[in-house]
Amino acid sequence: MLTRAVLKGVSFSVSEGEVIIITGPSGSGKTTLLTIIGALRPFREGSVRFQGQDLGGMSEAGLLDIRQRIGFVFQRHNLLKSLPVIENVESGLHLLPETDTEMNRMRAEAMLEAVGLGGRGADYPENLSGGQQQRVAVARALVRMPDMIVADEPTAALDAESGRRVMEVVRNVASQLGCTVLISTHDERIFHVADRRLHIEDGVLQVVH
Amino acid sequence: MRIATAFSTRLAIRQLRHIGLRLFGTFSGICVAIVLVFAQAGFMNALVGSALNLPRALQADLFITGPQFETMAYSPPWFARTLLDKAHAVPGVADARPFYAIISQARNPDDGTAMSARFIAFEPNRPVLDLPEMTQALPLLKLPDTALLDSRSRRKFIPIIESLENGEEQRLYLQSPAATLAPEMRVIGLYGLGPDFTIDGSFIFSDLNYYRLFQVPLDRLSLGLLTIEPGADLKSVRDAVAAALGDRAKVFTHAEFVAGERDYFIFQTPIGIILGFGLAVGVFIGIVFVMQALYSIIDMNISEYAVLRAMGYRDLFFIALVLQIALLIGVGAFIPSLGITSLIYSLVGDATKLRFTLSLDIVGLVFLAMIIMGSVAVLFAARKLRRNNPLDLFG
Numbered sequence: 001m002l003t004r005a006v007l008k009g010v011s012f013s014v015s016e017g018e019v020i021i022i023t024g025p026s027g028s029g030k031t032t033l034l035t036i037i038g039a040l041r042p043f044r045e046g047s048v049r050f051q052g053q054d055l056g057g058m059s060e061a062g063l064l065d066i067r068q069r070i071g072f073v074f075q076r077h078n079l080l081k082s083l084p085v086i087e088n089v090e091s092g093l094h095l096l097p098e099t100d101t102e103m104n105r106m107r108a109e110a111m112l113e114a115v116g117l118g119g120r121g122a123d124y125p126e127n128l129s130g131g132q133q134q135r136v137a138v139a140r141a142l143v144r145m146p147d148m149i150v151a152d153e154p155t156a157a158l159d160a161e162s163g164r165r166v167m168e169v170v171r172n173v174a175s176q177l178g179c180t181v182l183i184s185t186h187d188e189r190i191f192h193v194a195d196r197r198l199h200i201e202d203g204v205l206q207v208v209h
Numbered sequence: 210m211r212i213a214t215a216f217s218t219r220l221a222i223r224q225l226r227h228i229g230l231r232l233f234g235t236f237s238g239i240c241v242a243i244v245l246v247f248a249q250a251g252f253m254n255a256l257v258g259s260a261l262n263l264p265r266a267l268q269a270d271l272f273i274t275g276p277q278f279e280t281m282a283y284s285p286p287w288f289a290r291t292l293l294d295k296a297h298a299v300p301g302v303a304d305a306r307p308f309y310a311i312i313s314q315a316r317n318p319d320d321g322t323a324m325s326a327r328f329i330a331f332e333p334n335r336p337v338l339d340l341p342e343m344t345q346a347l348p349l350l351k352l353p354d355t356a357l358l359d360s361r362s363r364r365k366f367i368p369i370i371e372s373l374e375n376g377e378e379q380r381l382y383l384q385s386p387a388a389t390l391a392p393e394m395r396v397i398g399l400y401g402l403g404p405d406f407t408i409d410g411s412f413i414f415s416d417l418n419y420y421r422l423f424q425v426p427l428d429r430l431s432l433g434l435l436t437i438e439p440g441a442d443l444k445s446v447r448d449a450v451a452a453a454l455g456d457r458a459k460v461f462t463h464a465e466f467v468a469g470e471r472d473y474f475i476f477q478t479p480i481g482i483i484l485g486f487g488l489a490v491g492v493f494i495g496i497v498f499v500m501q502a503l504y505s506i507i508d509m510n511i512s513e514y515a516v517l518r519a520m521g522y523r524d525l526f527f528i529a530l531v532l533q534i535a536l537l538i539g540v541g542a543f544i545p546s547l548g549i550t551s552l553i554y555s556l557v558g559d560a561t562k563l564r565f566t567l568s569l570d571i572v573g574l575v576f577l578a579m580i581i582m583g584s585v586a587v588l589f590a591a592r593k594l595r596r597n598n599p600l601d602l603f604g
Contacts, residue, residue, distance in 0.1 A: 031603045074602045078516045082227030094213035
């Protein structure tokens, strides 16, 4: 396999509950960074420590285990069209060791409540607005009470108001759960939710503030 | 390691329900494939089964044939009657009856054309078939030149059957290889056995009439039919008879004889190959359609599956998912196909006078074919599933 150094000397640490925004032009290595931290992409050099565990040189099975503790939110909501909203949220729970039909339902309902969609559980995703769909996706990521949320352009497909609400939800629920949030975005309107912003250009990290 | 089986089942059902009527075309295709497999299996069973009518009906525990014997489908080569007497003397053999069969032609009374038929004969005092109508007519069979016609004979025999049913005796000329003038037989009644698919009709004679009409010496047997004494061991009597006759005859149990006839038609004639090919085509069509159904469901959900994969769902989950979708489609298509098949069977059965039965064997075989369709389709779909990569979800 060909290897290419996309990230050069990128080094930072994030503490529990912190909300970080990562910005940078396309091709800057932002997505690569996100997918490596999200335990989705194996890498050759350097090290990523997630709660004391080094992801470098980890087997696919090991990465899968790490991913149990990470929630993902993408640009598109990617909800299963054939499942009602509540079951989409529950899909985040079936693999957890504590999975249990009744408990899953309660957790999913509580999480829908938390993202402002209480009572919409029986609806199908296609009957929801774009912002609501994205909030369901956030609920699906958060319902497993992950240690970290990785969000890639979560507001890119949304209008300003919906995007703002989605980010509020992420911010509030994440802080309640003490969950670290990593967001890659171009959307300046949501910069304010972050504790810190990291800017990447040509694979080199520039701390903004 | 969790694979969330219950969730995969629920998702399989939901996704099928969600896609609903859009799957109708594909679903119909799968039904066609299953019905095609049913048709092939049914034809195979009916054709081969029809050829087994006579061997199955013969009342015997052991069969003796000439050493060159291959099948009842043609006139069997004769062997000497002394061998039957020898077999009778073997301990454990209760009775030994001669049986004669020849394939020849009767002349159509309407237009003089030849009608191929099988002519079978035995001693009327020692009948080898147990058919009620025949048993009743046995005394009449002892009269000169009399014969019974199979009431389920086809085509040119049908007018003759009809006039016999009206109580009119029919006189038919025979093509007899040895006679200068075509001998005439009197058909005096009917019996019901069923024709095989190669020959449209069959007649029963007494052994003496058989000799009279065909001039085949009665010490030349087509088959020897043995019954064994109650309590005797079938296999050891067979071996004892075989040892007594040496290489001048072959000895089979009833089951072996019937199986030999079946194998002849399946492996020695093109029937097995033709129907086997049809069966394979049916299975192939099924695979293509099941695959198409799986592909359209996977295509609709590929990025959703990628999210599940990002969350830690493994290959096994997705394989379980498509396997269940394939099974649900398969079983769903199987049920209406069964209905269509039973309709087709009864129509074709009426038209051919062959026996089309939706036996458990056939249903099982076709169900197995359906499982093969689904599994092969899943193998292909699994390759496509590998392409759901969470990395593609990042902008």
